[in-house]
Amino acid sequence: MSRIKRWINMNKKEFNADGTMKDEVRQQKISQGRNPAAIDDYALRAKQEYDEWKLLDETDPEPWPVYTAYDFFTAEEKQQFNPDGSLKPEYVEQALQKGISENWLEEMERRKKIDVDNYNAVSAKYAEQGINFGEEQMQERIASSKTYGQRLKQMAIDLRNCEPADSLPFDKETTYW
Incomplete structure (x- = not known):
């Protein structure tokens, strides 16, 4: 801030x-x-x-980019949820047609609203201390995405060298080789 x-x-x-x-x-x-x-x-x-x-x-005030919880939603979550964590009506309609239960949709919405509320609370707490929580989170994501390819290459080397599974950067069962 x-x-x-x-x-x-x-x-x-x-x-x-x-x-x-x-x-x-x-x-x-x-x-x-x-x-x-x-x-x-x-x-x-x-x-x-x-x-x-x-x-x-x-x-000369420092820039203070404002990030919301919605900025950290995945592409799929952005199709499902509104910025406040509520489910989009069109998604609910499609999900019900696919046979997803109304109870599960309510639970999804409840969890996402909790995530949004938690993000907002942490962001506000950090702002009181002059720290831009959203910007820190975004910079962390950017840095992580930049090293993804490097970590993937290193994992291939580690697998060839029979490194223990717990030392690998990713779960080898979910990575495509």
Whole structure:
């Protein structure tokens, strides 16, 4: 979300939300025998960093791409579900025609809504700390997809070398050779 929120979150044990050192922290450092001038210098440098981050937030805010749970649905799930986790009426109609029970469809919808609610809760919690949960998840997916081919090639080598199944990146029964 913002640099300043991250700064506050990283320094909340020693500093107030306005970037000043907490009095009890200063007193504790003095009681531990630290030089008051060195403590004041440390507090001044931290306050300057706080002010710099705050100014950056105001003049050059970081991009904050917004990802929803729907962005992480598979292609099949996007055909079945709405962004809120409810089943699409056309999917329900097709599924009932195929003989899928209404109870199972309700259970699918219930589970997907829980997934969406959980994503939203975690995303909100991270945002309070200045962390873009959705962006982190998306970057993780992108990185994983980039290495998929490499991991697949390595698995072929590992299989030829009779490596134990638990050390393989994929289940050899579900991978097509």
